[in-house]
Amino acid sequence: MSLTSTVADGAQVVTVNAQRIDAAMAIQFKEDMRSETEDGPERVILDLSNVDFIDSSGLGAIVAAMKQLGAARKLDLAGLTPMVDKVFRLTRMDTVFNLYSTLQDALDPEQVEN
């Protein structure tokens, strides 16, 4: 399993336990996200602080994971490391997700965007 999950302040926090979400990892990641988030709180926060590299396949898998949640739930991203942040910005996917620099920020009621 590439993911672990806890519930904090009414949100489900899913932590990625891998350094790379790349082509070799993308399908497993997508399937693991599906089983981790089958039911649960409306808000899911994906903690990416262990991930130092993501490619086009990994980015696609995160988009797929958000779609799997459906319109009633949402996926926020936290802890983006420099290379992951760069890939989101260059593809403009930073405008699709709420991004938080740390998990702590993502859980801070004063910083949460709707």
Next chain:
Amino acid sequence: MVETFACSFRATELDARRGIVSVVERLKEMGIPNTRVDEVQIALAEAVNNVVEHAYAETTTGDVLIRCNLFPDRLWVEIRDAGAPFPDAKLPEGKAVDVDTPLENLPEGGFGWLLIRELANDVQYQRNLDNNQLSLCFEIQLTS
């Protein structure tokens, strides 16, 4: 002076990962700043993924050969494979993704050429008799 190294690996997802990581380590050892190596890694990974997913899609998987030539102010990364040529012998444009779209229409792929074109300063492709030769150029300011 030009510093050169080359490596090759099977065109599978796991071998590609190991190959890319080894190239990245060599580039850091050569004194290229880490932030630029990060950008090279992003573009290189997309180019190699394309070989694994497309060039060898219809044939037996072959090898990927990577050769890096570091000049005083630029790095050329050449990626060769013996797979199928690009359709119409032309490189994809790498159009920007339309993000102003309902959730269900968001693309789950097709970001690769966008990333390559944003990060590389020059991209050249030539189809040789039995191989593809893609060359990516990155401007570099050496730290050491």
